[in-house]
Amino acid sequence: MNIAKLQIPESRPPMPTDLAGMEAWFDKRLEEKLAERQTAKGRSLAIIATKGTMDMAYPPFILATTAAALGWKASIFFTFYGLELLKKNLDIKVSPLGNPAMPMKMPFGPEWLRHFNVPIPNAIAGNLPGFESFATAMMERTVNAKGVPSIKELRDICIETDVRLLACQMTVDLFSYRQDEFIPEIAEWIGATSYLAEAQDADVCLFV
């Protein structure tokens, strides 16, 4: 038996001999060890993106790019309508229909007018042809005017900063998509089992 291994290094305070002292010592060491492990592991973020509209595309992309900028490991799992956000041809819209909290504001014109919320009844928003495209165009203009990046821009930053873009294999089969409709930067096509394995160690896990 190697006696040298049993010697306590001089840098550490001596081991306490009473029970209360032992407990305090253990608690302190545990805290230190946990902090050490957390630092070594790094932070990680795992987001599930299930919606394919413009308003619901922002949270996952903004959070993932920001996490990557902070040095976190970030991934987004795109499933159901969220898969639209990975299309090569990114054609996403925002709909005021069934979205009653969405403000309808003018993206241009005098300042007083821009603060005014135009109430559009669902009967109009839902039945007027082209209303969705109009609302989308207005939203794009607002986003641009306020210096908020576009979804395409954020997606490109995700790719650039190694955010793992994961796509749901089942959704592709369900909605009869073809894999070549999607961007080649998708890290993996996976199912629920693989995703849970991917997300189990995440510090922050969000469903959008």
Next chain:
Amino acid sequence: MEANQTLDARGMNCPLPILRTKKTLNAMQAGDTLKVVSTDPGSVKDMVAFCQQTGNTLLDSAQSGGDFEFFIRKN
């Protein structure tokens, strides 16, 4: 305060100022100072959080007119 490089993030909104700051810092040497100018009021708190989490040092920050200035030393 002297800076080795300046990033003009004026007109950009969350999360672009942080993303551009990170990208610019990546290409800089350790010990160099980056000056970031932004107009996004949210960047005041974000820049502090960014520096804390990435281990860079926020040397100084100031406000002049509608502009916010940050001096970050890359560690």
